[in-house]
Amino acid sequence: MTSRLLRVLRPRRGGRLPLILLALVVAAGVTAAVTDASASSGGLRFAQLGHWIAQPKENTVFHVNGNGAVDAKFRAEGMDSEDTQVVQGDTAGYVLGGNRAVRFGKSTLEVEEGYKLQAPANGEEPVALEAKGGPYYVYPEQGRIVRFGGDDPVTIPAGPGGPLGTPVVTPDGTLWLQHRDSNGLCLLTPEAEQVDCRASAPAGHAGSLTVVGKQAVFVDTDADTFTPVDGNGLGRPVRIGRDLPADAKIATADMSGRVAVLDPGASQMHIVDATGLGQGRVAADISVTLPPGKYETPVAGRDAVVLLDNQGKSVRTFDRDGRQQREGLLPKDKQTTRLSRGEDQRVYVEGSQGDQVYVVGDRGRLDKVTPPAPAGKDDRRPVPPPGETTPPANPGPTVNGPTQQSANRPRNQGTTTTPPNRPTGRTQNQAPADPPPNRPTPQRTTTTNPPSPPGLPPGLRATVSGGNIRVSWGAAKENGSAVTGYRVTWSGGSSGSRTVGRNTRSTTLSGLTRAKNYKITVAAQNAAGRGTAASTRVLLPAAATSRSVRVSRGGGTTHSPDCNRPDCAWIKTEIRGFPPNSSMDIDIYSSRWGRFNGVKLTTNEKGYLMVDDRFAYNGSGGTIWATVNGVSSNRLSSW
Incomplete structure (x- = not known):
């Protein structure tokens, strides 16, 4: 108990205690809540309701509350133009883009420190996750986790077993990972320094993880089962009443006990009722036919499932019974749009430039967010070079920028910098907290990743041509070493394998048995080994004869x-x-x-x-x- 109290009361960088942070947030006008300490969090937790958005072209970061209103903004220069994301932890937020991370205080809106991250050799974009003990960056192809939230980012290996599937987080802050090659299932609790990999799904089975209530669940698309999983292993698998394809896109969390599963080949979404999972009952009782499009993985919010079509530039919301609630059209530009599920369980539709933002409200309502005007020069918060710390220009919170008079005051005067018409939470005669003592700048080094096996070949297709099957695919990511070839395997009525050249993107399988269902895989290989295989299934029908x-x-x-x-x-x-x-x-x-x-x-x-x-x-x-x-x-x- 003593060590936990020490962690709560120890000042973080910037010299402010969590209780003072709470007062400053009220002063900044940002909607916030303080949750009780838990065994996993280790103390008071500063939970800001809403979502942070980056506008790279405007060098502005702003906060949207659950009602769709912008209630805070600040200026942070030097952001990347396309892949910038903003995630929040207990007391700090992080502007993440490329191989850079910038930490800012959620109460002060001051940029505190910049970090240089280890860049992946394959250039993959990591998955950003907000969770207790985090936030996290997960690099699926690299099998690497970066945990933010402390003084410095911490890199944690994801354990043996090859590339990762889509990571999920349970409400207690446990990060769950699936190794695609071995089907090992690993967990990382908020206070752990390494992953625990005692669970495993059936070898060779396709599928992915999701969360139902407080429970991690493995969805097996080969056996068509839902299986609860915990640190001791897998529970009892429960069959569902639907044949799920190997390439199904499964929402990472449920919505009122129901899990959305997208079948991209059939342009359908299935709503799987998992409310009876604990009693050994799961049923797939709803199927929704979708218009043609290129749909991303469904994201479940409070009371709506959200589907994003990046090809048709639309976003649709559905209730738990599969009825469409709303449809919104996005500008038909080249901007990429993504869906984010906040810790408030709302879904945020976010354009990569931060100027196309929606909040999915109650009953699937799409509330459009009006982006704020760019943060002014008086709000300038330069992004420090990686490994350097920029002390705050002013000790108090700034939302609309300090006045010139307060900006020019010496720091040893007993005043604070206050946004217009906003209380500071302390009297005029109270002195601000002393600035933190100088401490050595930590030395950070960048290491070059060795070559690794290639990525998964995209766009795998298998089509029937007479008694043959034609297989085609796209180029796999090289991951630091040139692809030397592609290994094609098939099994069903007959089985076999072959290796084709590095520039080959198709092959024809012949001599097959009719009226059989074939599983076909394609894996790229290079000097570092063979990468993750893409897989698909196709039925070779019986030979056509005259009746x-x-x-x-x-x-x-x-x-x-x-x-x-x-x-x-x-x-x-x-x-x-x-x-x-x-x-x-x-x-x-x-x-x-x-x-x-x-x-x-x-x-x-x-x-x-x-x-x-x-x-x-x-x-x-x-x-x-x-x-x-x-x-x-x-x-x-x-x-």
């Missing part, structure tokens, strides 16, 4: 007192080329009596059926024929 029905005289029979040998005989009926294992309606006709017999039978695995003991006929003139599912046979003269 035929033929009747002929079968063996003689004594069927009734007036149907005796040799005049009475069975009508032999042969069916070829029909669908295998399919039900057939067989009807028997004569020119004398019309339809006089019929039966429903099933073809075998080759689509063949022969009947020679069902239809008796007394051959005394007339013509006989049969129809099978509308296909007519030959005409047989009576014998």
Whole structure:
């Protein structure tokens, strides 16, 4: 207990205690809340409701509350133009872009320190996550985690097992990771310094992680199951009533117990009811057909599932029953748009330039945010070079910029810099906290990553051409070493593998077994090894044949007192080329009596059926024929 109290009361950089931070936030007019200490957080937690947005071209960072209003902004120069994101931790926010990170105080809106991050060799864009104990940067292809929130960013290896799937976070702040190659499932708690990898999903099964309530869940798209997972391993798998494709995009959190699953190939979204997961019940009871588009992974908010179509430039919201609530159109420019789920469980639609912002409100309402005017020069907060600290220009919070008079005052006078018409939380005669003592600038070095195996080949497709399957894919990321070739494997009715050249983007598989479902994978390889394989499935249908029905005289029979040998005989009926294992309606006709017999039978695995003991006929003139599912046979003269 003593050590926890010391962590709470120890001043952070800038010399302010958490309780003082709380007072300053009220002064800054930023909507905030202080949550109780928990076992995972280790003390008071400064939870700012809303989301921070960067406007790189304007060198401005602003805060949007859950009602869609801008309630704070400041100036931070030197941001990257496209990939800048802003995430918040307990008491500080971080402007993240490229291989740079800048920390600012959430209460003071002062830039505090800049860091240089280890740049990935493959140039991949990390996944930013807000969570207790974080925020985090996760590099899936590199298998690397960067935790912010302390004095310096901490890099944590994600453990063995190759590249990562999409990371998720449970409400207690635990970060969950899936290693795609080994299907190892790892967790990182808020206070841990290394990952714990005691759980594992079935080897070779496709799928990804999500969160249902407070529980991490592995969604297995091969077995079509939901399986709870914790630090001790997997729980009981529960089957769902739907066949999920291997490339399904699964929301990382539920919405009122329901999980959104996007089937991009079928342009459908399924709403899987997981409220009964603890009782061993899961049902996929809702399916939504979507207009054509290129949809990103669904994101679940408080009471809406949000779908972003970056191709059609639209955003749609749905309720828990799959009914569309709202649709908003985005400007058709080249700007990339992303969805972010804040710690307030609201979804924010954010353009990469920070000028296309929506907040998804109650009942899926799309509230457009009016970006603020660029922060003025008086609000200038230069981004310090990596590894250097820029002391705040003024001790008090600034929202609209200090006045010239207060800006020129010496710091040892007992006054504070105050935004116009905003109280500071202390009296005019109170002296500000003493500035923190100077301390040595930490030395940071940049290390060059060694080459690693290539990334996953994008755009894998398999199409049927006669009795063959044509496979095509895109170029994989090289990750520091040139791709030397692509390994193609297939399994189903028959199996095999081949390696094609580095510039080859397609191949044709032949000699395959008909009427079989094939799994096809493609993996790139370079000097560092073979990368993660992309996979897809395709059904090679049975060979197309002409359907035929033929009747002929079968063996003689004594069927009734007036149907005796040799005049009475069975009508032999042969069916070829029909669908295998399919039900057939067989009807028997004569020119004398019309339809006089019929039966429903099933073809075998080759689509063949022969009947020679069902239809008796007394051959005394007339013509006989049969129809099978509308296909007519030959005409047989009576014998």
